[in-house]
Amino acid sequence: MSIQAVLTNLVLRYQFKRAGRGPLNVHKARHMVNKMAKRYPPPPKDIAHTPLAGRTGAGLCSAEWLSVAHPQRTVLYFHGGGYFFCGLDTHRPTCAYLARTAQARVLSVDYRMAPEHVFPAAVNDAVAWWKELLDQGFQPSEVVFAGDSAGGGLALACMLAAREQGLPLPAGAVLFSPWTDLSCSGETMRTKADVDVMFNPESLPEAAALYLAGQPSTTPLASPLFADLHGLPPLMIHASEHEILLADSTRLHERAQAQGVRSELHLKAKMPHVWPTMLMLPEARQTLHHCGDFIARITRSATTSSAQQA
Template sequence: MSWQSALACWYLRRQFRPRTLKPRINVEQARALTAKRAWSPRVPRGWRLRELYGANDTPLHGEWLERAEGAPAANSGPVVLFCHGGGYYFCSPRTHRSLAFGLATRADAPVFSLDYRLAPEHRFPAALDDATGAYRQLIANGIAPESIVIAGDSAGGGLALATLVALRDAGDPMPAGGLLFSPWTDLAATGASIRANDGIDPMFSGPAIALAGKVYLGDTPATHPYASPVYADLHGLPPLFIMVSSTEVLLDDSRRVADNARAAGVDCELEVWTKMPHVWPIFAPFIPEANRALDRAAAFVRRVTTHRDAAQPSSAMSMV
């Protein structure tokens, strides 16, 4: 564990976790604090940021990070559709640029960060509708499904997985893979790590998870497979790559998905990193472990978009 990672955990434990101990969620405060503290890295040399906020004539609401020489096109290499985290009620593509930029440059893949609608103004299934709509629009724009990886972190990781399930159920062509960073896949908060890692996780208290779920769900049951894909049948999904920390209250949200995916015959690799903060790749380039995690994530993107036909089901789990 690097000193940079230890510092990030120290900061989160003192500045973020105490807010998750409160009996109710203050959506407006969370959004205001995030906007105030959000750090946006410079656009990498040779790349450009193209914002599509307020584009009412397309399901692609968000921003592209793409090579400066042109927009993504068919057969031009991998493309990542990224769903940001934030409990479905705060954060945005802007708050997650460090992760998206780091992934794009390492994978040499344009990344579209989706600005999906947020709860409680737009409850389930608004985010899912936006994600499936964005994927379909990418295909309509000429990008081959086998070139696309759907990625996400935390709530966005759960959304990415739910999007794969919904696309399969609707008969859409499957993308090349799913990349999940500390995904939130069980809004019912039934995983054993919700209790076992409560007090160990530097960012979240265990009881806060179910509270956050209610903001997004409204009257929808927390076990709905499109909201909590840990309860979904995962057969027929493309390869999955999951990263999570050993100390997260959401650890079992990843472990159970990996077990379910493998049982369904899905190629799934799970990496459990030791004592990292929740979604530590977002701290790139400051945390060395974030840089290494993004290197591995980018390798997955390149692998599944280049050699998908050669992929074999995996039962790999590693501790990092």
């Protein structure tokens, strides 16, 4: 465990987790992360940054591309934030780094969030961009979905909705501490409450209620853990052994394998929630290189398979 991780855990426990006590404050959470994002450096010079304005008539929210000079594949990325905060600015460094490690172009989606826009607005925005990529001629075998926390759940929901609509599925998905169960029924919500350095267990049901707006918390497109996972492409899941959402990853992995989906689960001890997105950590950079290798491998495999079937 790096000294950077030790210090990050201390800061998160005594600032982020402490600030999150009490009733959920949407404005405060958004202000905090947006203020932090303003201090981030711009994307490296070798990564092209191209903002895309939303197109209401086409049903597309705003988004942005982060791309290497000669991309060999595409990543469709959905940021985390409990479906109510974070955005393109907060996740730009992660997407830029992933573009480099995967030798890819990464499309980061600024989906609509609660409480202004409730379920299924985020899912609709995700699927709309997937349809747009398909309409533009992107090959599904060369695309991987990715996301962290709520964004990881949204990546899964997008695949499930695409399957329901008869759309092609991507080559695979990379998920960082995905929030897959908005009923918050995982046992680690209780057993990891003290060791989790970021979250107080009572805050997640509040965030879920904002997003669900009265819909059942086990609705599959909101809580993919309860969905039929048959036919989904390979999954790579990363999570911390010391976070309250650990059971969302372990149960997803077990259910995916039981339903014939290839899934690999990577757990790391004493790390914060969605630690692969925290680029100041050497553990995060190492993991993103690992993810880049996975993305390259499954897109090559899917492309070869598609060519053989043609």
